[in-house]
Amino acid sequence: MKHLRRRSLMRSGAAALLGGAGLAACASGPEAKAGTQDMSAPRRGTWRMPAESAEHARTFLAWPPRDSVWEEYAEDAQRDIAGIARALADFEPVTLLAAPGELKAARRACGADVEILPVPVDDLWIRDSGPTFVAGAKGLEAIDFHFNGWGGKQEHRRDARVARGILQRHRVPRIDAQLTAEGGALEVDGHGTLLATESSLVNANRNPGMSRDAVEAELKRLLGVTEVIWLPGVRGRDITDYHIDALARFCEDGKLLLSRPPENGAAVWRRAYETSRRILEKATDARGRQLEIIDLPEADPSRLGRRGPEFLGGYANYYVANGAVLVPRFGDRKSDRNAASLIGELHPGREVVPVEIPMIAEGGGGIHCSTQQQPAP
Template identity: 35%
Template structure:
């Protein structure tokens, strides 16, 4: 019975396999031992990591256009958890401190780290905190290569090991095992992982890696035993369609996404929409869906640039007592904020203006990374 149930979960993987080959695939994944488990985002945090924008890669305009978003995130998060701020150098640290103090933000719950970074996307290059079998916190350093060598990455790839060394936390070096960005995977905290093949099983990340091998890695290192795979769309922005741009686990029972027309607008393949809407958890139970709108209008930055496309609200971040939601100075901001508030009645939803950040391809979830208690 167990093998039959597992076979049903792996139908997408084994549909082209027969006989002994199919049994070998099932046995390999079944026999992979769970070594670590990743707490879900809504579990209690020690703090949140932010990589502060700087001028050394893309210039001072880039940095200055983004400062306000980082100030707003910091102000919202320090009410209930630490904020770990990565500054490029001591000059930038001093500049950030002055910005925060000018905004009336206490530095008492802020811990600065000086590490060189290429950019701000700590969700993708930062540490992945997991628990080992003894319930001890461990940092996993998955490989990061700039989303398939599309952007500079050497500095950011060093961040997890630098943090582990500073915090004196054990590190699991997975750089030679698998390239995997944090925004490429969603976990429900109950054994299920959701991802797009386009951002993981892609020759620019993991050449020749099979779905079976990826699942074995995720089972061993993240503790997930059930998988929802969408095809995604390679070449759909720099990430090759990360899952956290359009579908998230709101909790163990809920997937937060968009309606069909908006998913098609986001260029999600039609077969993926069907797969997503028919997703089941590891026990075969249907998920509840919360469908958020896109912004009503095309996003216009604070400096007047019309981006020519709408913005999503799915890329939110769950803090200890707050939920930070991307906002666009748009009529649908209040609609999305209220819908998300209904999902998290004990947390305060705070809209964060991400218009300038969105011009560079990301939103709130992309630039935050949780450190569990």
């Protein structure tokens, strides 16, 4: 693929995107205005972001078009998305966005239980391009975080309109965020705690001129959280600038899964894991409790045959659905089995559903990146 994949920045064309048109694009619109405002003073909002484990009304997915960054791999990526959609449809309603010219192919692949909407998209990562739903005083509302291609790193002409399009079609009130973010950058426990990486949010490619305090104040206002645990993350090594959903996830009350890279993995990810663990061991949640941290070992690419440099073998990118938890399966039987068992133990009462996602993983993403939940009213 010629695009910047999610796990590592391809040098070809990256400098031009980050130094030229990409940053110019992200310096316009609502996010640029946010960069000039003093938002460090706390402002209480009337919204609350439910935990992913709360009941869902539906899950959204996006069908990667053939005229996309996936190029000749589009059919393989579509096969992975169809597998996720079919697995989810056994547990809750599923709505998939697809270009008008690809509706028939999507219906054929996903089956009659999946609703298909004629909405053009650039890519499949709807966790980031789609709206982030919150509970408001008047019912369900949703935040438009102004998706800008992860800081101008990828073309996003269609995906920039996805959040607004979904909300208009489903008649959900739209909240205009005063910063730029992606859904994969936000991990909440549903009790007032937000976990995030500085590298993906306190970054000039999303929020020029905004301090960490300013970003935190707006996130507290929008998501209804009172405690933000910041991890440094890693800048410029993957297209997301290290989203939190590749690193850490809240599970049972007061417990947190931390993705542990293999010993023979790249040093940058090992250091990020070690630094994050030290911070989390000292952190407390919104209720003042110390978190219990549980390591979730990643798959070892050396035991999986040939894998590209962008391959993401992190099981932390699972998805919690109604009555189920969808866990990636990479092909290492022992590793897959151990991860599914651990995730299942920490999400009691839910069926563990392993899903193979070979092309999505090669693209540096996972099941969580490819889904976005709409909470039940």
